Amino acid sequence: MCGRFVSREQAAIEREYNIRVLNPFERVYNAAPSMQLPVIRRAAGGEREALSLRWGLIPHWWSRPGLPTSTINARSEEAASKPMWRSAVRHTRCLVPALGWYEWKVTPEGKVPYFIHAPAMAGLCFAGLWSEWRNPSGDMQPSFAILTRAASRQMTAVHDRMPVVLPEADWAEWLSDWPADHTQRLAEKVDNSLSEFEFYAVSRYVNAPRNQGERCIEPAAA
DNA sequence: CCAGACGTTGTT
């Protein structure tokens, strides 16, 4: 699955998504659930906008005392039909720019974190969903989730789940209007998602979300 | 009909 990743900085987002970004996004080397992280969505006027949302989707009907804790990922196999996700699959999809993500491989010696990325450290784009929730104070709280799928043959070496990574050719359609057939369109985008990456073990330094910086993606000592 | 859940992963 995808419970930790490396976000992208302002310049990279402007360059790769062909948009103007006003917020000075910094690269977050250890992006963790509940953090505010940059995503790209279609604004009311139809143009793309980049803004920070809370990672961990809060549906608009949420009314329990705490915030939901298991909504950082949405299973792509079922999201189109589930009450928690269906509306977002239909109407509020987003792109989540990333340099790569982390998975913890289970070994006899314990869990070992790996950093997974595109060749040449090119940027990646996760398929995301967003939502807005009005908190008890009346403020609108926007949030997002990352879609997951079964690991590709290659990625099963590390873990059995992985994020849905959209090729650039599919970004525009992901953000476009989906008036019908959202189940089939989601399935098509997942089927067409990327499955080949590069990866290497990193230090357990990344385990603690308070640890940040380039050290998170340095290869682990041999 | 109303009440209550609605989510993921991993582990057992």
Added chain:
DNA sequence: GTCTGG
């Protein structure tokens, strides 16, 4: 063991 916070 389980929940919350980052």
Added chain:
DNA sequence: CCAGACGTTGTT
């Protein structure tokens, strides 16, 4: 995802 907290009463 992992790390870290997890509790009360009374006093300052």
Added chain:
DNA sequence: GTCTGG
């Protein structure tokens, strides 16, 4: 809001 369970 919408679906499931009783």
